[in-house]
Amino acid sequence: MQRETGRGRQIRRVVVATSNSGKVSELQEALAPLGWQCEGLGSVTLPEETGSTYEENAALKACAAAMATGLPALADDSGIEVLALGGQPGVYSARFGNVGSDVERNVLLLEKMRHKTDRRAKFVSVLVLAYPDGKLEEYRGEVTGQLLEGPRGEGGFGYDPLFLPDGSALSMGEMTLEQKQAISHRGRALAALLAAHGA
């Protein structure tokens, strides 16, 4: 596999290689200015996220979808890193505590953070756009903030209700999709992808 950065090729259709409906909405909305036709995964099954970095996992997912469909495929791997927990759950955010739902993971995170005064955290997103010939483009975005003491807001997904971005009065769960996109880790990675492709 070869890695390229920011060298936009002509694309008409792209597979959005994620089964997370929250991410699908964010990626589709953000790609609109490029005029790319976004395709779902259809019957393609994504591989296990066996990598130890966001980059490796995003590349695994994007490459599998690109090879299976013959189309360029875009995958995101992301997570939340909590300073007081040594950067956990990080790349393992989706599997944190081996519990089944976002709400259960949020309860567990709040439990681990009980009595902690340093509540600094950051979200990280790495986007990989993979082409069927094996070429890869990689884009990273981050947003820093604080973990709240309890959930705020019904919007977004995952850890959004627990995260107060620096400089924001709203938690990420209280934001509209547009507000979140303007400041979020995924929004920043997407902005870099859009710029590289001339939008």
Ligand code: IMP
């Ligand atoms: P993965 O990228 O599919 O491994 O999953 C990343 C996990 O990190 C998600 O399941 C969420 O728990 C969390 N996460 C990633 N991005 C966000 C976000 O924008 N908001 C809230 N949680 C997120």
